[in-house]
Amino acid sequence: GASSDKLRHVESMSQLPSGAGKISGINAVVLGESLAAEENDLIFPSPEFSADALVSSPKQYREMYERSIKDPAGFWSEIADTFYWKEKWNPSEVCSENLDVTKGPVHISWFKGGKTNICYNAVDRNIESGNGDNIAMYWEGNEPGQDGKLTYSELLEKVCQLANYLKSVGVGKGDAVIIYLPMLLELPIAMLACARIGAVHSVVFAGFSADSLAQRIVDCKPKLVITCNAVKRGVKPILLKDIVDAALVESEKNGVSVGLCLTYENQSAMKREDTKWQAERDIWWQDVVTKFPTKCDVEWVDAEDPLFLLYTSGSTGKPKGVLHTSGGYMLYTATTFKYAFDYRPTDIYWCTADCGWITGHSYVTYGPLLNGATVLVFEGTPNYPDSGRCWDIVDKYNVTIFYTAPTLVRSLMRDGSEYVTRYSRKSLRVLGSVGEPINPSAWRWFYNIVGDSRCPISDTWWQTETGGFMITPLPGAWPQKPGSATFPFFGVQPVIVDEKGQEIEGECSGYLCIKKSWPGAFRTLYGDHERYETTYFKPFAGYYFTGDGCSRDKDGYHWLTGRVDDVINVSGHRIGTAEVESALVSHPQCAEAAVVGVEHEVKGQGIYAFVTLVDGVPYSEELRKSLIVTVRNQIGAFAAPDKIHWAPGLPKTRSGKIMRRILRKIAARQLDELGDTSTLADPGVVDQLIALSDC
Ligand code: ATP
Ligand code: MG
Numbered sequence: 001g002a003s004s005d006k007l008r009h010v011e012s013m014s015q016l017p018s019g020a021g022k023i024s025g026i027n028a029v030v031l032g033e034s035l036a037a038e039e040n041d042l043i044f045p046s047p048e049f050s051a052d053a054l055v056s057s058p059k060q061y062r063e064m065y066e067r068s069i070k071d072p073a074g075f076w077s078e079i080a081d082t083f084y085w086k087e088k089w090n091p092s093e094v095c096s097e098n099l100d101v102t103k104g105p106v107h108i109s110w111f112k113g114g115k116t117n118i119c120y121n122a123v124d125r126n127i128e129s130g131n132g133d134n135i136a137m138y139w140e141g142n143e144p145g146q147d148g149k150l151t152y153s154e155l156l157e158k159v160c161q162l163a164n165y166l167k168s169v170g171v172g173k174g175d176a177v178i179i180y181l182p183m184l185l186e187l188p189i190a191m192l193a194c195a196r197i198g199a200v201h202s203v204v205f206a207g208f209s210a211d212s213l214a215q216r217i218v219d220c221k222p223k224l225v226i227t228c229n230a231v232k233r234g235v236k237p238i239l240l241k242d243i244v245d246a247a248l249v250e251s252e253k254n255g256v257s258v259g260l261c262l263t264y265e266n267q268s269a270m271k272r273e274d275t276k277w278q279a280e281r282d283i284w285w286q287d288v289v290t291k292f293p294t295k296c297d298v299e300w301v302d303a304e305d306p307l308f309l310l311y312t313s314g315s316t317g318k319p320k321g322v323l324h325t326s327g328g329y330m331l332y333t334a335t336t337f338k339y340a341f342d343y344r345p346t347d348i349y350w351c352t353a354d355c356g357w358i359t360g361h362s363y364v365t366y367g368p369l370l371n372g373a374t375v376l377v378f379e380g381t382p383n384y385p386d387s388g389r390c391w392d393i394v395d396k397y398n399v400t401i402f403y404t405a406p407t408l409v410r411s412l413m414r415d416g417s418e419y420v421t422r423y424s425r426k427s428l429r430v431l432g433s434v435g436e437p438i439n440p441s442a443w444r445w446f447y448n449i450v451g452d453s454r455c456p457i458s459d460t461w462w463q464t465e466t467g468g469f470m471i472t473p474l475p476g477a478w479p480q481k482p483g484s485a486t487f488p489f490f491g492v493q494p495v496i497v498d499e500k501g502q503e504i505e506g507e508c509s510g511y512l513c514i515k516k517s518w519p520g521a522f523r524t525l526y527g528d529h530e531r532y533e534t535t536y537f538k539p540f541a542g543y544y545f546t547g548d549g550c551s552r553d554k555d556g557y558h559w560l561t562g563r564v565d566d567v568i569n570v571s572g573h574r575i576g577t578a579e580v581e582s583a584l585v586s587h588p589q590c591a592e593a594a595v596v597g598v599e600h601e602v603k604g605q606g607i608y609a610f611v612t613l614v615d616g617v618p619y620s621e622e623l624r625k626s627l628i629v630t631v632r633n634q635i636g637a638f639a640a641p642d643k644i645h646w647a648p649g650l651p652k653t654r655s656g657k658i659m660r661r662i663l664r665k666i667a668a669r670q671l672d673e674l675g676d677t678s679t680l681a682d683p684g685v686v687d688q689l690i691a692l693s694d695c
Pocket of ligand 2 (some may be wrong): 313463547
């Protein structure tokens, strides 16, 4: 019956992949010793879920993983064979790499000599296999009731028209194009159109300031900028074209002039009559693009030709122009998408990320379309008209896979579960998280409330630089631990090293590095290969250094502890900011927390915590004490915050990550050294925080 099924399932799950020690939690469950272990420690996918999953047991994962490590060329070539190549790669050149700076320049290449096109594989190939009438993309606008959709055939026509236009104005293979658009369907269309003709797109998140945009224009010198006149986020209109105008003036001053600005008229936000215009430079998308033919030949490119350039979100300083190439990135995003979300053709997939971030490149546009998936593109914000918007959308489209960020989970959790539970959400099957470590308490809320305790969560650890998932659960394959990104994806060899760059085995914590390349790896920083080597390959010779700290537990699960720059050293204890933050956020009245180190006479560094309370909860001395006690109890007295600083809001990048660099300055009272705050989502929070410094 059901219970013996469950037991068999649990037994097969207990063959965990690591071989790194005993799996006490699972064994306890198998032996029926402790059900609490299941609740507190390990969360199993249901037997039905696993039975249907692409990878349904740790054993199956381990076999595939081992093969991918022993024979990467064979493993990835088989996958490459499922895509269309105009000319096959040279079989002896599947992968060529040097990650060791002491042995010469760092280089990575996959499938060199192969000729392909990612747009062809993401769009045309699905039509040729008879799926042209399937929905490629749904679009949900800022206002409920505003929506649209495109089949794969319709998508191809739109892509071709724009590609033909781009060619007509002289954009060709290797030319850069800056795309500064909100989440209209025109954004993925523009990316695909560039890819089709071999142009290199650089999407800039349409929330960045004119200065940030200018900085990127000056760096990559695009042939044209593609934008729209305005967009509404919630009730607030944002005049994107004005920002582009200012950025182009600024770029001109820095010696880069762009003579063409293709502007989409986003009628729901602004009429063309109201748009500021420079006739000699600006042109309306609707006036020209729609006149071009709906067929456009594909430019076959080398697997190693550049596909796009994307500047990292800038949490740690000057943005880096990460360059990805075509072939390896194609295989990698498609394969990671398929397995990490256990994709099947009936899925309706929604990723809340903007195409301005890597997540929107790999997992709104390329990964899903390469699988022929149906993707939902959402223009609006999760709390407009109210905090139930996401679940309203989930029910409207019967979304099955929902992929988002911890910052959104925490903010919806703060607004209360009623917004969630008033919607059915019965279509949901798999949930996903990316961007920061997800605190166990947020994980549980996401799992229990949003997913009704039945949808596995893929907590995907990866970076702009990695192109795709690196450490991620495969939802049917193994039990999860809230807050752990679990195990490496196929072909990825994560290692944890100590200060001296020695690999450490078993249960440990240290610096997360990757040994050997993988197809989706970035190939350089645009125009600055030296910075590429210095930042990523010099810190630990022979490895790609991720910049993140990580620990591995006795069962081999990986726990990301945040950026290593953020580690705090209190009286010789190395404490990850993520750990203290998680403890704080587990307090029922704490909505969000950010922890930084400050100088401390005795301890070397002290712990300084910025805390945002749940809506409506007043600050009090008692609450301050109770927060400190929570950290003491969960981690230990050495991790107890020395200071709690009440924070109505936290400074965040526009991708929703906390900018600790600014918090460190506020904590140290170095207010004249705050640096550039213009890239913050809401620069106003900095003043609020300063005003509350002494409360
Ligand atoms: P910059 O490199 O410019 O400072 P960034 O690192 O924020 O910006 P991204 O490439 O968007 O830019 O983010 C990658 C980083 O996000 C990772 O290095 C890690 O610190 C964090 N991260 C992403 N996903 C996860 C996850 N699932 N768990 C823990 N951390 C994550
Ligand atoms: Mg980074």
